[in-house]
Amino acid sequence: MRVLLSTYGSRGDVEPLVGFAAQLRALGVQVLVCAPADAEFAQRLADIDVPMVPVGRSARGLVTGATPPSAADLPRHAAELVAAQFDTLATVAEGCDALVATSIMPSAAAARSVAEKLGIHYEYVTFQQLTLPSPHHPPLPYPGRPFPPEVTDNRVLWDLDAQSINALFGTAIDTHRASIGLPPVGDVREYVHTEQPWLATDPILDPWLEPADLDVVQTGAWLAPDVRPLPAELVAFLDAGTPPVYVGFGSMAKQTAGLRAPEKIARVAIEAVRAQGRRVLVARGWADLALIDDRDDCFAIGEVDHRALFGRVAAVVHHGGAGTTTAAARAGAPQVVVPQAVDQPYWAGRVAALGIGAAHDGPIPTTESLSAALRTALTPETCERASAVAATIRTDGATVAAKMLLDKISRQRPPVSV
Known part of the structure; x- marks a missing residue:
């Protein structure tokens, strides 16, 4: 057949x-x-x-x-x-x-x-x-x-x-x-x-x-099946300290409202994560996000298996694509959704309604607004709820x-x- x-x-x-x-x-x-x-x-x-x-x-x-x-x-x-x-x-x-x-x-x-x-x-x-x-x-x-x-x-x-x-x-x-x-x-x-x-x-x-x-x-x-191992350099970074916060906007391009200045959004995201005392994992994606300095608390990655990675992060900051939302939910990782377009505001709303993360208000975050959303996502209550919902995902x-x-x-x- x-x-x-x-x-x-x-x-x-x-x-x-x-x-x-x-x-x-x-x-x-x-x-x-x-x-x-x-x-x-x-x-x-x-x-x-x-x-x-x-x-x-x-x-x-x-x-x-x-x-x-x-x-x-x-x-x-x-x-x-x-x-x-x-x-x-x-x-x-x-x-x-x-x-x-x-x-x-x-x-x-x-x-x-x-x-x-x-x-x-x-x-x-x-x-x-x-x-x-x-x-x-x-x-x-x-x-x-x-x-x-x-x-x-x-x-x-x-x-x-x-x-x-x-x-x-x-x-x-x-x-x-x-x-x-x-x-x-x-x-x-x-x-x-x-x-x-x-x-x-x-x-x-x-x-x-x-x-x-x-x-x-x-x-x-x-x-998708888990067939791709995480790169050795990424595993070394994960093993070297506490679970980082993942930041990535997938296939969203630089022309998207919140990503027109990728160097700015990278700085905002990294500073917001650091303000929570967390390490940062930056996914380059189609917007070509990059690190803002050479401090050892940040690491940049290309395409990796989300299902293998998200179980090892403290939270997932993303654009609200259906696949990323599902992968983070399945892994029990709290989420912060910064919706950019199309169906992404819907997924942001679902994450907030289920209590498994926070929906950022609008596509363009500031350090303050993203820090506030992260604080919500990283609370023990949100983490417990994310773990509970993960067990129900088919x-x-x-x-x-x-x-x-x-x-x-x-x-x-x-x-x-x-």
């Missing part, structure tokens, strides 16, 4: 697929992943012996370039991505039994179109619920297309969201569908999601509320999803005559 996984996004879109791919391989499935042309993603998948086919431009290059995409660029970039997805997936998906797609709408729409053309099983998965229509939360607005401030009914806002998606991506998708003999899509979002999308998040961290407009299947978060999400996919495929196959 062969399964193709398709995504276009940052590490937060790729890392869960590493966990899912590993579980599929454990069940005897041949797995191939289509992802952005970034060497770090190819290496991450190579770690578990899963091949990757690059599609589209480098995600890191796109968001960290000298001129990052603007709202006006969105339809053009989407059209380029749709074309790349159609060209690549049409070849790669040949001979596959299923295609599982995630990430941004135009990418997933192209993936489902290819699956439809080839007549193979298709599933859509998301790693945060805010893109799934629900009366309990509003949609995230697309750049350059804000919602009318007077509209507060969530269902009306979701109708406006569908209109925006069709306006931004519908023409490019339908043009390429026509080129392979498929009819136009009336509602792009509905087409991508299907009647039963998967939500690969933990039900404690991210509860899906009923009643809802979709029959959502929540599998639990897809956690670790079988990728396994559940892999078995569910294979069951669906087997039920759709025609019976073999004897």
Whole structure:
């Protein structure tokens, strides 16, 4: 059996697929992943012996370039991505039994179109619920297309969201569908999601509320296997003193509101951590954070296994990506979330509501504001709560999803005559 996984996004879109791919391989499935042309993603998948086919431009290059995409660029970039997805997936998906797609709408729409053309099983998965229509939360607005401030009914806002998606991506998708003999899509979002999308998040961290407009299947978060040892230099730093506070903003670029001056945010973070009498571990990330001096209480790192690291830190200061939030929660590490964009304010709110950390007010911290948030996160009460919640976080999400996919495929196959 062969399964193709398709995504276009940052590490937060790729890392869960590493966990899912590993579980599929454990069940005897041949797995191939289509992802952005970034060497770090190819290496991450190579770690578990899963091949990757690059599609589209480098995600890191796109968001960290000298001129990052603007709202006006969105339809053009989407059209380029749709074309790349159609060209690549049409070849790669040949001979596959299923295609599982995630990430941004135009990418997933192209993936489902290819699956439809080839007549193979298709599933859509998301790693945060805010893109799934629900009366309990509003949609995230697309750049350059804000919602009318007077509209507060969530269902009306979701109708406006569908209109925006069709306006931004519908023409490019339908043009390429026509080129392979498929009819136009009336509602792009509905087409991508299907009647039963998967939500690969933990039900404690991210509860899906009923009643809802979709029959959502929540599998639990897809956690990647621990296969990468921590670098020896990092282990030496960890062993040399008390647990440090980790500071990292993942795939957030320098152009993000709070990270436009990475040297400033690094100084703010380091000084705030030092004010608590703690050592500091700085993750460079896509914003290229760096140390501010040569004192031995600080250490800088590149990409490392969060699941292996977070059990050895005093707290995690981060941007609020779904993956980082889940990894810190699973490790029982108190968190300070400094949300930058998109779904990150939601995750910050969940961390605060669960009592497992603090939500910073806004994307641009000062030494004083970050120190205050850290004081909350490092209290014995927060640490105890983080440890208690860690024991409730599910670790079988990728396994559940892999078995569910294979069951669906087997039920759709025609019976073999004897």
